[in-house]
Amino acid sequence: MNRTREVITLQLGHTASFVGTHLWNALDIADPDTVDTNVLIRSGIDPERGTATYAPRLVIVDLKGSLGTLKKINQLYEDSDTQADVSWNGKVDVRKQDPLPKNEYLNYLDTDPDQEDDEDDDKPQQTQQQHSQPNPKQFSKVLDSAVSVWSDYNSMFYHPRTVVEIPSYSHDDSISPFAIYNQGSDLWTSNHDLQDDILENRIRFFLEECDSPQGIQVLADVGDAFSGFTARCLESLREDVGKLCITVYGVSDGDDGVVDSVRGINESLAMAQISEFASLYVPVRKPTGLYRNSNLGGFGVKSSLQSRYHWTACLAASIDSLTLPMRLAKGPTSMSALISPLTQAGVLGMLASSVPFPFNDANSSKELFAKEVNMGDHVDWVRDDTFGLPYDVIESCIGQVSVLRGVQGLNSTELKASFNDFLSRSPTPIGCNTSYTSESGFPISLAFPDIFNPSTPASAIPLYSRLRASSRLAGLVGERVKALEQIPGKVLRMMGEQDVSKEFLASNVDLLGSLRDTYDQEN
Incomplete structure (x- = not known):
């Protein structure tokens, strides 16, 4: 029997929690025979009420007014409508703010009849969606x-x-x-109460209740001031957890209200600073367009993916698939082993994915891989999530990790051979090109957007996802260097008002220069 090795998750910023919410919705309905949910989910007993609890091992940080209808304390933990005793004996004027109205999906969860079934009284109180019976109704149009x-x-x-x-x-x-890097950085460094609350009261709480923690995965906004907040948080966290594996997905949302030039500076400073403390840093961007027309047939994407609700769903599916090997119920790999093909050279990774993979049957998939072996230097049915391109590039790699899931017959020798032939088109040093397969697809929750074509609701979709390190990263880091070296005067003055000094910018140019040299092909 495998011993569960736990992972803590941090979501820092609003778009990061868009991605994270899709992830948790999928994990909520994951097949327990395939996925060990205990890696990310904690089961426990509420000491005050004696009831079983089931919740993510998770810390979310967001701004005031960002939570919507979400309660900080929910019905798994809160008492009934009793109020705390107070010592004041005089007149008390109680004022209650009307709660925000819930949408149809949230009301559906609240009225799930299975929550009140007597037969479930002795079971752990899990989420409402897990207890609900299969329901063909999809809420995508409403949401x-x-x-x-x-x-x-x-x-x-x-x-x-x-x-x-x-x-x-x-x-x-x-x-x-x-909006500006130093706003987030200063918020962390100047507010010791906030530091202690996040590090000691929250992250340490989840870590100390783990039997064998293997790492921390971070979803973070890097286009706004959460870039600085994340960097300083990780600096403090690294001092606290030593060599524990920390993987960071830095999400940049083009619709976050930040001026493009400022967003570029934030992304650059985030890359320079986060790379100092993360085991692996993967920058990702909002998609810039649809997949190329490849006339493959099979599954595709019908959405333009400009809605944050839509494109973060695809990103979540990709990240969920990449981390599937460390959450398998049988024969899981460790978090550090999963990323080791990339981290032998440096700390950066590039994400690409096919969400959904065009086919879920062995024969069509095998033909697709065989066709790609003889094609050019682009893969039209894979999207590059790091560069925001609607295709992937065939290139020599420093390291690569690939996951294919949801295709029936993946255990067949012929299909595995075709998949490996496809992967070998990107030459990689021996031992630095690992692949994983699972017949379990990415589970589609009731709240997942209707973005696939054909649009017939399916319980799970096939998916291909990969992380890669190559000399293209030198160009990516070079873009970030240029963003710091060519700051418009108006923006530079605005940054100066937030104590972003020229010396600080220059020091980060040096950090990025060293990072670029790591991936420069000439080196």
């Missing part, structure tokens, strides 16, 4: 117009130590936006 914050499609109950709402900045504040 397309109803989603404004990530909690609008959240199905999970969270632990009381999960959610941190920063009161000093407001969500979607156009007057005083949380």
